[in-house]
Amino acid sequence: xxxxxxxxxxxxxxxxxxxxxxxxxxxxxxxxxxxxxxxxxxxxxxxxxxxxxxxxxxxxxxxxxxxxxxxxxxxxxxxxxxxxxxxxxxxxxxxxxxxxxxxxxxxxxxxxxxxxxxxxxxxxxxxxxxxxxxxxxxxxxxxxxxxxxxxxxxxxxxxxxxxxxxxxxxxxxxxxxxxxxxxxxxxxxxxxxxxxxxxxxxxxxxxxxxxxxxxxxxxxxxxxxxxxxxxxxxxxxxxxxxxxxxxxxxxxxxxxxxxxxxxxxxxxxxxxxxxxxxxxxxxxxxx
Amino acid sequence: xxxxxxxxxxxxxxxxxxxxxxxxxxxxxxxxxxxxxxxxxxxxxxxxxxxxxxxxxxxxxxxxxxxxxxxxxxxxxxxxxxxxxxxxxxxxxxxxxxxxxxxxxxxxxxxxxxxxxxxxxxxxxxxxxxxxxxxxxxxxxxxxxxxxxxxxxxxxxxxxxxxxxxxxxxxxxxxxxxxxxxxxxxxxxxxxxxxxxxxxxxxxxxxxxxxxxxxxxxxxxxxxxxxxxxxxxxxxxxxxxxxxxxxxxxxxxxxxxxxxxxxxxxxxxxxxxxxxxxxxxxxxxxxxxxxxxxxxxxxxxxxxxxxxxxxxxxxxxxxxxx
Numbered sequence: 277x278x279x280x281x282x283x284x285x286x287x288x289x290x291x292x293x294x295x296x297x298x299x300x301x302x303x304x305x306x307x308x309x310x311x312x313x314x315x316x317x318x319x320x321x322x323x324x325x326x327x328x329x330x331x332x333x334x335x336x337x338x339x340x341x342x343x344x345x346x347x348x349x350x351x352x353x354x355x356x357x358x359x360x361x362x363x364x365x366x367x368x369x370x371x372x373x374x375x376x377x378x379x380x381x382x383x384x385x386x387x388x389x390x391x392x393x394x395x396x397x398x399x400x401x402x403x404x405x406x407x408x409x410x411x412x413x414x415x416x417x418x419x420x421x422x423x424x425x426x427x428x429x430x431x432x433x434x435x436x437x438x439x440x441x442x443x444x445x446x447x448x449x450x451x452x453x454x455x456x457x458x459x460x461x462x463x464x465x466x467x468x469x470x471x472x473x474x475x476x477x478x479x480x481x482x483x484x485x486x487x488x489x490x491x492x493x494x495x496x497x498x499x500x501x502x503x504x505x506x507x508x509x510x511x512x513x514x515x516x517x518x519x520x521x522x523x524x525x526x527x528x529x530x531x532x533x534x535x536x537x538x539x540x541x542x543x544x545x546x547x548x549x550x551x552x553x554x555x556x557x558x559x560x561x562x563x
Numbered sequence: 564x565x566x567x568x569x570x571x572x573x574x575x576x577x578x579x580x581x582x583x584x585x586x587x588x589x590x591x592x593x594x595x596x597x598x599x600x601x602x603x604x605x606x607x608x609x610x611x612x613x614x615x616x617x618x619x620x621x622x623x624x625x626x627x628x629x630x631x632x633x634x635x636x637x638x639x640x641x642x643x644x645x646x647x648x649x650x651x652x653x654x655x656x657x658x659x660x661x662x663x664x665x666x667x668x669x670x671x672x673x674x675x676x677x678x679x680x681x682x683x684x685x686x687x688x689x690x691x692x693x694x695x696x697x698x699x700x701x702x703x704x705x706x707x708x709x710x711x712x713x714x715x716x717x718x719x720x721x722x723x724x725x726x727x728x729x730x731x732x733x734x735x736x737x738x739x740x741x742x743x744x745x746x747x748x749x750x751x752x753x754x755x756x757x758x759x760x761x762x763x764x765x766x767x768x769x770x771x772x773x774x775x776x777x778x779x780x781x782x783x784x785x786x787x788x789x790x791x792x793x794x795x796x797x798x799x800x801x802x803x804x805x806x807x808x809x810x811x812x813x814x815x816x817x818x819x820x821x822x823x824x825x826x827x828x829x830x831x832x833x834x835x836x837x838x839x840x841x842x843x844x845x846x847x848x849x850x851x852x853x854x855x856x857x858x859x860x861x862x863x864x865x866x867x868x869x870x871x872x873x874x875x876x877x878x879x880x881x882x883x884x885x
Contacts, residue, residue: 289673290671372667372669373671375663376664376668376683377686378635378636378637379637379661379663380658380686381658562638562639563637
């Protein structure tokens, strides 16, 4: 097996043997079970006259609540990716774990890419598995499924991969805790900058709108979150938002348009750039 | 170490043509490493032939580990050049044929000992068909055969160092770097390591032994270099290095002024009533005894002896301080 896949396998093996996967599985089952119970309560809501609320209102409330739950889920995923990626390289350099491996015929690029592939596979698997379970639970509880569940999972998974890549880049130079904290704060700042950009769009203020644009280029996590939101919104909701005009944009939990293709292409370029930088940085690091 | 080795030989060794089996195990010319204002290694020039057990001695912080990391390509030199097995430093091909036990040894705690060795078999790489035999053989060599299936996290430090040594032996390397290989071992473990080093030497593997444990180096090394403050201060075969003789005299009744006068006979290792004169010609023993007696001292024992590596090491470091 080429060294890059050996390192990827080792990363997955470590997460599994250290019971990270088991912990995530148990927590996810608890959250999914609890949210299924909560969503089910929506269907039992009644009007003032005691009659059940109509199905379209159930679907609307569910869609809005699902956006909030997904925001928390994507936040936890991004947060976990950043925290796990932070010490991915630096932790092993500091402990000496990488010394004997680097003395083998293994390129440093293979270490970086291998670790990214291993953790990236876990992030993708978790996004698909846990996200899919949550959607299935909501469907069971309310009969509602967002219009584009596949796109939703892809966007949420990509958001996790963005934070993983940023954490890994920082990990080639900084200590684990510093890299993790910087990645985490960057994610939060990126989200706030996205909100500022939305407000700029709503107020038609060019400077504020540029804050959002630039933040989406530097760290595309918020731009991908908007893609996830769009994938969850029913068509009727999108039409109503569009009817409100630019003012409707000033809402971080709503999206009137899907992410443009140019943005998605930029995300691909962003991944290539950040991974290349990570490799270059680790190559130059003295161990 | 053969200091002042011919630079042109290194040029040839670093080139691809120099990768022939006849090229030295290690060759460096003026290898220097500077960390901002600190010189960690200053112009290391040496040749270690294949099959030789080479001791790299020095006090803590002398630059020993820096030298090993430079040779393995973990650090990049500020200037100078070198080769391992005829290939430039950091070359992947050379790394297929070397083993390394780091000073800071740490292995995947979530793997078993056999899995750690298997990982090194895979990265070395050696054919999968021979992994099973290799794992068994290596773990037997380092005395961990009965713990093969246990997680590394349950191992003591000494056992982890044994495991690290085992990992370094994977694939019958042509050159093995051992950086303080007995730092966590008990006397039995140290004896075992010496036996392993002798075994490696007998099958023609070159060993680069980084250590500050003089007895260890003295017992197994063919040649030695002493490094301090990043510079090699002495080198040669054990016989060359320990050519001098010392004389130990046990005497009472001498004050500090008397001892200062006796220093004219050569360097004194003063341990109270016991004075060891380094590099003292045995012919001068009657004279020095007469001097002590004339000072009012009472001589109880005079013992000429061969200089130990420890005597020579301390003497070299003391000379260096002056």
